[in-house]
Amino acid sequence: MRVMAQLAMVMNLDKCIGCHTCSVTCKQAWTNRAGTEYVWFNNVETRPGQGYPRRYEDQERWRGGWTLNKRGNLELRTGGRVKRLLGIFASPVQPELADYYEPWTYDYRMLTEAPLGDDFPVARPKSLITGEDTKVTWSANWDDNLGGTSELGHLDPVVEKVQRESEDKIRFEFERTFMFYLPRICEHCLNPSCMASCPSGAIYKRSEDGIVLVDQDRCRGWRQCVTGCPYKKIYFNHRSGKAEKCTFCYPRVEVGLPTVCAETCVGRLRYLGLFLYDADAVTAAASTPDPQDLYEAQLDLMLDPSDPAVAAAAKAGGIPDDWIDAARRSPVYALAKTYRIALPLHPEYRTMPMVWYVPPLSPVVDLLAEQGHDAEDRATLFGAIDALRIPVEYLAELFTAGRTSTVTEVLRKLAAMRAYMRDVTLGRDGDPSIPASVGLTEESLYELYRLLAIAKYDERYVIPTAHAEQAHDLEEIGCALDVDDGPGMYESGPFGEASGRPVPVAVETFQALKQRQTTDAAPGGDLSGRVNLLNWDGSGRPDGLFPPKRDGAS
Amino acid sequence: MNTVLWGVLPYVMVVVLVAGSIWRYRYDKFGWTTRSSQLYESRLLRIGSPLFHFGILVVIIGHIGGLVIPESWTEAVGVSEGIYHVNALVFGGLAGACTLAGIAILIYRRRRTGPVFMATTRNDKAMYVVLVGAIALGLWTTLVSVGAGHEAHNYRESVSPWFRSLFMLQPDIDSMAAAPVQFHIHTLVGMLLFAIWPFTRLVHAFTAPVHYLFRPYIVYRSRDAGQRPTAGPRRRGWDPVGSPDRDR
Numbered sequence: 001m002r003v004m005a006q007l008a009m010v011m012n013l014d015k016c017i018g019c020h021t022c023s024v025t026c027k028q029a030w031t032n033r034a035g036t037e038y039v040w041f042n043n044v045e046t047r048p049g050q051g052y053p054r055r056y057e058d059q060e061r062w063r064g065g066w067t068l069n070k071r072g073n074l075e076l077r078t079g080g081r082v083k084r085l086l087g088i089f090a091s092p093v094q095p096e097l098a099d100y101y102e103p104w105t106y107d108y109r110m111l112t113e114a115p116l117g118d119d120f121p122v123a124r125p126k127s128l129i130t131g132e133d134t135k136v137t138w139s140a141n142w143d144d145n146l147g148g149t150s151e152l153g154h155l156d157p158v159v160e161k162v163q164r165e166s167e168d169k170i171r172f173e174f175e176r177t178f179m180f181y182l183p184r185i186c187e188h189c190l191n192p193s194c195m196a197s198c199p200s201g202a203i204y205k206r207s208e209d210g211i212v213l214v215d216q217d218r219c220r221g222w223r224q225c226v227t228g229c230p231y232k233k234i235y236f237n238h239r240s241g242k243a244e245k246c247t248f249c250y251p252r253v254e255v256g257l258p259t260v261c262a263e264t265c266v267g268r269l270r271y272l273g274l275f276l277y278d279a280d281a282v283t284a285a286a287s288t289p290d291p292q293d294l295y296e297a298q299l300d301l302m303l304d305p306s307d308p309a310v311a312a313a314a315k316a317g318g319i320p321d322d323w324i325d326a327a328r329r330s331p332v333y334a335l336a337k338t339y340r341i342a343l344p345l346h347p348e349y350r351t352m353p354m355v356w357y358v359p360p361l362s363p364v365v366d367l368l369a370e371q372g373h374d375a376e377d378r379a380t381l382f383g384a385i386d387a388l389r390i391p392v393e394y395l396a397e398l399f400t401a402g403r404t405s406t407v408t409e410v411l412r413k414l415a416a417m418r419a420y421m422r423d424v425t426l427g428r429d430g431d432p433s434i435p436a437s438v439g440l441t442e443e444s445l446y447e448l449y450r451l452l453a454i455a456k457y458d459e460r461y462v463i464p465t466a467h468a469e470q471a472h473d474l475e476e477i478g479c480a481l482d483v484d485d486g487p488g489m490y491e492s493g494p495f496g497e498a499s500g501r502p503v504p505v506a507v508e509t510f511q512a513l514k515q516r517q518t519t520d521a522a523p524g525g526d527l528s529g530r531v532n533l534l535n536w537d538g539s540g541r542p543d544g545l546f547p548p549k550r551d552g553a554s
Numbered sequence: 555m556n557t558v559l560w561g562v563l564p565y566v567m568v569v570v571l572v573a574g575s576i577w578r579y580r581y582d583k584f585g586w587t588t589r590s591s592q593l594y595e596s597r598l599l600r601i602g603s604p605l606f607h608f609g610i611l612v613v614i615i616g617h618i619g620g621l622v623i624p625e626s627w628t629e630a631v632g633v634s635e636g637i638y639h640v641n642a643l644v645f646g647g648l649a650g651a652c653t654l655a656g657i658a659i660l661i662y663r664r665r666r667t668g669p670v671f672m673a674t675t676r677n678d679k680a681m682y683v684v685l686v687g688a689i690a691l692g693l694w695t696t697l698v699s700v701g702a703g704h705e706a707h708n709y710r711e712s713v714s715p716w717f718r719s720l721f722m723l724q725p726d727i728d729s730m731a732a733a734p735v736q737f738h739i740h741t742l743v744g745m746l747l748f749a750i751w752p753f754t755r756l757v758h759a760f761t762a763p764v765h766y767l768f769r770p771y772i773v774y775r776s777r778d779a780g781q782r783p784t785a786g787p788r789r790r791g792w793d794p795v796g797s798p799d800r801d802r
Contacts, residue, residue: 022656034793081767089761090592090600095594097669105795128795129594130668196771204775216791217583220761221590238594240791241587254777282772357574392659466777 003303003314004279005323006210006354007253007272007463008332009262010342011183012452013360014414015269018145019182020044022261022270026185028383029260030247035239037103037128040140041246042261044183048156049143051184053099056232057346063093064230065193065349066286074287074350076196078227084183088199091223095232101138103128120334130239146179153177158397165402166393178363178391180393182398185261186233186246187353188212189347190277190301194245197228208466209274211248211482219243230349252464262461267403271455272460273330274323275354276303276314291401294347301352302337305330309375326464327494332356339440339448341410357512358452359399359407361414363391378434385411394454413438413448421449559742560730564720567745575760584790588758594669598659606656612649613692615640621717625710630764635708643696650693657686681754688747691740698736707734713741 023148026042045051059065059077069075078084078092106123114121127134143149153159188205192212195203202218203225205211214225214234225234234245249259253272257263263272279303285297303310305327314324327333335342335358342356364384370374375381385392385408392411396404420434420442435445451459531544578586592599605654620642628638664670699706716730730741752756 032795033791034795035791037795085763086764090596090603091590092600094592094596096596103795130672132668154770191772195773199766200761201765201769201773203761204773206777207774208777217586219587220758220763221587222763223590223592236590236593237791238583238591241589242584242791 001281001303001313002279003276003310003317003319004207004210005314005319005327006188006275006277008188008210008275008336008354008356009185009259010271010273010335010356010358012267012269012271012358013180013182014358014362016181016183016360017267018044018046019266020141021264021266022183023140025260025264026246029249031244033239035237036235036244038097038100038140039235039237039244041233041235042183042185042444043140043243044181046141046144046146046149047151047180047182047398048149048159048177049146050152050157051154051182052140053095053232054138055157056095056230059230061093062095062230062232064228064232064485065346065351066191067350068289070256070286072287072289074191074283076228076229078195078197078224084197084224085199088222088224093227094223095226096238097129097238098138101140101142102134104134108483115318141297146177149177159395161394161397161402162390166389178367180360180362182345183261184231184233184345185259185355185356186248187231187351188213188246188248189263189327189354190279190282190298190352191350192229192348193351194225194229194234196319197224198222198243199224206250209250209253211250211253213247213250214243215245216240216242216244230346230351231353253463256463256465258461258463268460271331271335271460273332274305274327274464275330275333275336276305276310276319276324276327277301277321278303283350284353291348291350292403294350295344295400295403295406298344298347298352299337299340302333304337305333320464320467323467324387326462329462331455331460331462334451339413339444341413341448343406343410345398346387346401348397348401357399358414359395359410360419361411364388364411364415365418368446376418376422378431378437380418381415381419382437385415409438410550413440416440417445417449417452420445420488421453556727556731559738560716560727561725563745564725567749570749571751574749575757578752578757583622586757586761587671587755591664591667591670591673591757594673595663595667598663598667602656602659602663604656605652606660609649609653609656610667610689611650612645613653613689616646616649620710621714624714624718626710633712638710639699639706639708643699647693647696650689650696653689654686654693657682657689661686675724677754681750681756684743685756688740688743691736691743695736695740698734707737709733709737713737 022415023040023044024502027040030041031037031039040052043052051057054066056062058494063077065077066074067077076084078087104125104127107126108123110121112124125134125136126132143152146153154163188211190210192203192205195205198219199222200218200220202215202220204213204215219242221236221243225243226236228234234243236242237244237520249261252259252263258270258272262272281301285301286294288294288297289291290436303314305311305314305324311324316325332342336356342358344353344356346353354391360382364381365375367388368384369381373380373384389404392404392407394404396402396407397409400406416434416438420430424430424446430442434441435442438445440448461530531542536542536545623640625635629635664674664682695709712729712733716726719726719729732739747756
């Protein structure tokens, strides 16, 4: 057993309102650059929908991920090493810009500089690729909120599959369909196929926290990883000629801050925490013959950090004590393994993805509520979960390679929580038969409710910092004055405060930023006895509002 | 004159090639890429690029065979000069034609596809001139030999001994000087190509990923390994959004 730590994320899809704040803040932070205009490390898809890039889940076409070969061994879907090297001169199945969209801006200058005339000046769309006039025909969210789905809904590969396998048709009439949002980032897989596809060996998994990164100095732009990743979460920067991907905001998580997408999530639906897993067992688990068993195999990889044997092995493997402790408190472990309500996205790609999803009960609840039923009654909910086959089958195609019983179990747990907590909220005694019907105790159901509904910042994000004795490796040799509050700090780059060159990715700056962002109180003694007047509500006299009184003597 | 061309220039070329590559590798790893434009256009690339690349690989093997292996060796295993030259003409001509056709498709694509042309730098254009020149002149020498039939110049008695003598640091200038002029021009353009090699996108050939065949699929690397980015001037890859290619 070789225990390794993996930072992972869980998203509770019931809480996603599809506001795209995560996508926008991520874009502002990471891909607001030339060459990455079309790159969305984080995007939010409306399902049913084609996703981004279009129909990326159709692996018959895009050939991402792994398959089992005739001997039952794992093999990249694009073939063996020699075959792949021979195809290097023109990547056989790389999506083109048209499969994403042609990024554009508007000719805003026309609005202010057009000569006086009878017509209103118009800001015409200009392509960011060619600079010429362009016609906007697609974007990363063209089918947002089921826009155009009555026409194009059948193009969703998951819809195609469900329709092939069930006699019912998925209805896209506005009143009869279902809908939910699926935010996606890089899955930071345990068995990443992008990494296996990279001819240069530039993509690597950090042995400390499992974050998958592209070494920009070693990437040669062979773009095999774009094909290799079944989630199409590796993008080709067409200016620099290098592959880029979600970094799990590693400069932030190294100092204990959540990723930008998690930090700015309006619905607070993202959870960050550690898994301890057995790295030696990954390949065997990914080679499980039946794709529907892959979820269980993946779950079996996750080790119980409370188990003394696991903790001892982790310690022997060089994982620090505070990381093991963080793994014990990990909300991600609780949701995925303890309560078994978080599921991996498309386990059938055999990459062992490490971003997990709590499937949404809302399609069921919404339908019940619309039809005038009591959407918080256990019997009604359970009946509906069994009766509404289409949403359940759709979710199963996304999260369990089609095994509906797993999804039904999760939805029943969520339904039970809903029904049980309604009684408690209304001041009635909780009905102990409800948690019992889904195999939970009253206490654990309440704990689950707490975790899903009211978990605070430090419960949702349990991120151990990169280790103190390694800190000198994280810091940079930069100008000492460039750090927070130093004179260099106020130098401003083209993207606003702290952008551009001067402020290095270093522990000091991030600790200060974290202090600013996470503290409830006005910064008092920490900042060398000063008070931030912007945070002062005018009441009282915080310490440090005035300079210290001088003693008469001195 | 001959001393400068065939005794000095080759060594200058080697120094520029080696020193330039080391310099480029140390100071511009970020720029060391194929700068693929497949994202913009894929249909023509998928015909032209393999045609060109596989063609040029055969051409390189042919050059090594012709230049490095002495004539006496091939004769020792019973390959007469006639057989050798027919072989060289057929395979060399075929590979050269493929290469030329491939690069013609690629250049057509580069010129006629808007975004691809936009992403073409001056450096690229200069490199294409030299590259196409070297390939076309190489084919020319081959065709001239075809036309001449049996009176063809046997470069394995002139160019090849000179090439091998370069490595002995005793350049055999006279035998090279005796070769026909088209061989001279082809060699000069070839040397120019190698001299500009490290400063163009051609460097990607030096990092041909052969080690992919042997490395493990999953790469673990510690956070500590490798140097951290430094707070130098703003690095490339972080240019503001726009289409500044037009202003180039």
